[in-house]
Each structure stands twice: as C-alpha cells, then as structure tokens.
Amino acid sequence: MFSLSNLGFGPDLQSQFELLSDSSLVPARVALEHGSRYLTFTPAGEAEAVLAGRFSFAAEDKPAVGDWVAIQPGQPARIVHLLQRRTCIVRQSAGRRTQAQVIAANVDKVFVVTSPGRDFNPRRVERYLVAVQGGGAEPIVVVNKADLVPDVDSLVAELGAVAPGVPVLAVSALHASGLEGLRVHLHAGCTVAVVGSSGVGKSTLINRLLGAEVLATGEVSEVDEKGQHTTTHRQLLPVPLEEGAQALLVDTPGLRELQLWAQASSLAGVFADIEALAVECRFRDCTHAHEPGCVVREAVARGELDEARLSSLHKLAREQAHQASRQDGLARQEQRRKEKQFGRIGREISRLHPKRRK
Numbered sequence: 001m002f003s004l005s006n007l008g009f010g011p012d013l014q015s016q017f018e019l020l021s022d023s024s025l026v027p028a029r030v031a032l033e034h035g036s037r038y039l040t041f042t043p044a045g046e047a048e049a050v051l052a053g054r055f056s057f058a059a060e061d062k063p064a065v066g067d068w069v070a071i072q073p074g075q076p077a078r079i080v081h082l083l084q085r086r087t088c089i090v091r092q093s094a095g096r097r098t099q100a101q102v103i104a105a106n107v108d109k110v111f112v113v114t115s116p117g118r119d120f121n122p123r124r125v126e127r128y129l130v131a132v133q134g135g136g137a138e139p140i141v142v143v144n145k146a147d148l149v150p151d152v153d154s155l156v157a158e159l160g161a162v163a164p165g166v167p168v169l170a171v172s173a174l175h176a177s178g179l180e181g182l183r184v185h186l187h188a189g190c191t192v193a194v195v196g197s198s199g200v201g202k203s204t205l206i207n208r209l210l211g212a213e214v215l216a217t218g219e220v221s222e223v224d225e226k227g228q229h230t231t232t233h234r235q236l237l238p239v240p241l242e243e244g245a246q247a248l249l250v251d252t253p254g255l256r257e258l259q260l261w262a263q264a265s266s267l268a269g270v271f272a273d274i275e276a277l278a279v280e281c282r283f284r285d286c287t288h289a290h291e292p293g294c295v296v297r298e299a300v301a302r303g304e305l306d307e308a309r310l311s312s313l314h315k316l317a318r319e320q321a322h323q324a325s326r327q328d329g330l331a332r333q334e335q336r337r338k339e340k341q342f343g344r345i346g347r348e349i350s351r352l353h354p355k356r357r358k
Helices: 011-018 053-057 122-134 152-162 202-210 272-278 295-301 307-352
Strands: 026-034 037-042 045-051 068-072 077-082 088-092 100-105 109-114 138-143 168-170 191-196 235-240 246-251
Touching (some): 026 045, 026 077, 037 077, 045 068, 053 077, 100 191, 109 202, 122 138, 122 191, 122 307, 152 168, 202 235, 202 246, 272 295, 295 307
Parallel strands (some): 045 077, 109 138, 109 191, 191 246
Antiparallel strands (some): 026 037, 026 068, 026 235, 037 045, 068 077
C-alpha cells in the first residue's frame, strides 16, 4: 500500500488531476516501464497498466519512470492521461534520430555518482550537472568507493571546483561509510534519482540506502575498471523511513554517453564561477574566445581559472546550440506533417460530404 503523500503527490498534481473531471480515474505513479507495459504505484498498491490508444500516436508524450498518470482501473489498467512534469532528466537518445529520452521524471534531487580511477572525470560531472539542473532538479555529487584512495579529500575538492554550490560527498557503499550524508536527503515524498557510469557502484549504494539486497551487483574488471550493466532498466524503488513514511529512489542504468538535450535553461548555473567573472568583460556578449578585454581569459592566463573548465563551457555551449538547431528542424518537420495530415482529413471530409463544399 502507498499513500499519495509518500509517493510525492502534492497540491499541484492534485489540481491537475481534478481538471480531468472523471471520478473513475485513479492517480498513479510509473514505477517501471517494460516495452508497452508499465508497473504503477497507486494508493491501493501496485497495478499493471498499458497505454490507452491515443498514446500510440504521440511517442514523445509517452510516460517515463517517475511520471504521474491517470489510470482507468482494470486488468490491466489503462493509462489515459499524463500529468505535467515538475522536473525531468532528459538526454538526446542514442543514435542519429533527434529524439528526447526521459531518464527520470518528477525527481527532486539527483545523486550524480562517480568513483576514483578511470571513471573520475570532472568534465563528465559537469555534463551531468547541466542535464540535472537544466531539468529543474537539485544535484548532489557522490564520490563512491572512497576506500580505494588514500586522499579522497583531494578528489572532493577537485569536483567542488567544477560544481559551485553543489554538495560533494565521499562515501563507501561497500563498507557503508559516509551514507548518513546521503540519507539526510531522503524524506517522506522525496524522489531521488541515482545516475552515473557503469561500475561506479550505484546498485550497491542503492541497496545500502534501501537496507536490503534488492538490486543485483557486479564486479568491476581489474583490467579496464569497467563495470557490467547490472541495471538494465529504470525503476522507482520505495525507501522505508521512520513511522511508516517513504522516500523514493530511481535506479538508472549506467550511461555510456550523455548527449545533452537543448533546454530553455542556460549553462550559467553549472558555470557560475565563469559567469561571475564575465560580468566584468568589456563586451556584454563576450564569448570568452577571442574578444579583447575578456576578464575570463585573463583569469585563465593568471592561473586563477582552469583552462580545461573554460574549454568545457565552450564545448557544451556548442553542443547545446547544435542540438537546439536539430530540435528546431524536427519541430518544423512535425508542423509540416500535421499540416499535411489536416489537409488529407479535410479532403476526405469534402469527398464524403460534397454538399459541404463552398
């Protein structure tokens, strides 16, 4: 059994649900997606569900793990409406097709997990932060496997320099150390997604937070330090708290790549240190590439700003601009498709009802 408050159903969602004006519908949260079938959490417990027919014609609007939906009870239930998302983590899906892939929806916080060794890459962490903050969630950077290095504080400091204002926590899921710093972010109705590369120990970390061996874990190769994909799909997992309360964790597969999906928000939040310097640049639209009087490039020359961080900003900005162009082209194609579809419908109506012609 689940209470709506423990599942994160607040007044904003309640107001959306009431607008549906159908007393037979039940609010539910998507816990697992498996092809065309879904597992949802409802006040009555778990419910298997399938999509109503209208979703077959709107692939971009299909529910994702963490979404709130309205279901028509049955065996299985039918998902008839998708409520508006508060936040989401989204990326450009793998392959050449321009299409968004929602990693998790309606998440409050995100544990961005990395680990010492070959996975440790501040540039990758920056990329994750852009995706997380761009979607409206609050990131927390987690350095797992802290027991593997003698000086984990230096790694924490290095990540702190690329994550201004973001907590950076060192933990060891294997030895259950440092986890209290993560548990303080888990409270009733709060949803936390766990993201990162394969082999950083996400499944072990989640098992520790759940207090049970719920997820399978795998070994990391000693040759290339790469982990196996022990998680193959996204799922919503209830975390028991005191006095019957529950938080929620979203387990995600390890991402080999995270191509950014262009969103309305800018890179300013992730690169707040550069933005603070840019206020003093001679030109308001300074790109920090070649303009005279660029305070950002002067800071790099003095060694006050890591040149790799400025290069990362340029790279991510170019990537977002390219992605935005692709998305604009896709939107134009979709508009032309709809116009042609409406034209065909109009011609068919005219053919069937010739008296309606002017």
